[in-house]
Amino acid sequence: MNTNKRWLYLGTGTLALLFLGLIYAWSIFRTPFGELFPDWSISQLSLTFTISMIFFCLGGFAGGIMSKSLSVRTRFLIAAIMLFIGFFAVSMVNTENSSASLTMLYIFYGVFGGGGVGVGYNTVIGTINKWFPDKVGLASGIMLMGFGLGGLVLGSVVNSLIGSAGLLQVFRILGIIIAVVCVLAAFIIKVPSADEAETLSSMAASSGVKAKNGRSDGGAESKNYTASEMLKTSRFWFFTLWCILLNSAGLLVINSAANISVAFGGTAVLGMIVSLFNGAGRIIAGNNFDKFGRKTATIVNNVFMLAAGLSLALGGVTGRYIFILAGLILVGLAYGGCPTITSAYINKAFGAANFPTNFSIANFSLIPAATIGPLISSALLESADGDYSTNFYAIIAFAAAALLTWVMLNITSKNAE
Secondary structure, eight states: OOOTHHHHHHHHHHHHHHHHGGGGOHHHHHHHHHHHSTTSOHHHHHHHHHHHHHHHHHHHHHHHHHTTTSOHHHHHHHHHHHHHHHHHHHTTOOTTOHHHHHHHIIIIIIIIIHHHHHHHHHHHHHHHGGGOTTSHHHHHHHHHHHHHTHHHHHHHHHHHHHHHHOHHHHHHHHHHHHHHHHHHHHHHOOOOOHHHHHHHHHHHHHHTHHHHHTGGGTSGGGOOOOHHHHHTOHHHHHHHHHHHHHHHHHHTTGGGHHHHHHHTTOOTTHHHHHHHHHHHHHHHHHHHHHHHOHHHHHHHHHHHHHHHHHHHHHHHHHOOHHHHHHHHHHHHHHHHHHHHHHHHHHHHHHOSTTHHHHHHHHGGGHHHHHHHHHHHHHHHHHHTTTOTHHHHHHHHHHHHHHHHHHHHHHHHHHHTO
């Protein structure tokens, strides 16, 4: 049976995630909105991104629940409708009514945009991974690289369009394009048939994936966990804590990469370089998971973050830019690896049958991380009068705590066998 079409599905899914990843590109839109509505404060503008991330997680959870009763095509179409409504409605804000426009931005960009991306994201990841039981890490890494690089790859195009067509017109254009991409994905991507699933399972067994990733994660090959059963396992919570700690560490500096670079004598273009290594980290983590299993993939990611903190701290002490550059690149690699490992681990440790729902639950770790990292970073910067060194030390502390959590994850995973 020919299963080569799975690569077409993987390519289509990655393309869809590239456009869905624009939700992470809020920084592209923040300044133009600030110019259009000068009475909006920085905190009011930043809240838009927070709302979108919360509803991204909620949308992913809703997508997981819908996967039990709705087809892949229907879920893609729901995402397309939500995103079209969200982006197109933002284009209709009234510049004469600042307060109402801010509310519209929260509702349509934050709720509809974030929620639509969550539904589409869950549908892509949950469906495509079924085609790659033998390469779940690689498939996850490729797709999530597309998602993570959406803002970087398309950002310059969007910036150019804003300059020529205007901010609100760009939202109309994006609403149409993103909806079209989701509709195309709806009619291309399919789930494996029963025969195809059996063939793919045989491919996974012959490749030795279970031997590497099954028993090391608590006998995952023998049982498909429901969401409630997964939530009762200690290894799920240790893994979630591990993700929160590493993501929080990354967010201490990743959103300020360009500013940090300039502060130590570099250029603002470093922010783009960090984004590239963020994407590379997703492929590296996926490859490590497939070849060596969860234990190795997670410790490599943890070491990347610890080394990042040490390098940045050394740069802060010596003032040498080379250490800052190396540290921020390592932050990108570690931060990028976390979502890929999450996708692969939840699939392998808790089974593929309920993966869409279980994966969406695991993604809720983004919310505390997106709160803890920036809050601590801001507090440390204020107390240190803008000196980034305390942020660098905090990365070391978070990475060390994650390492202890990794040890507990290994213990609980071993006990679950």
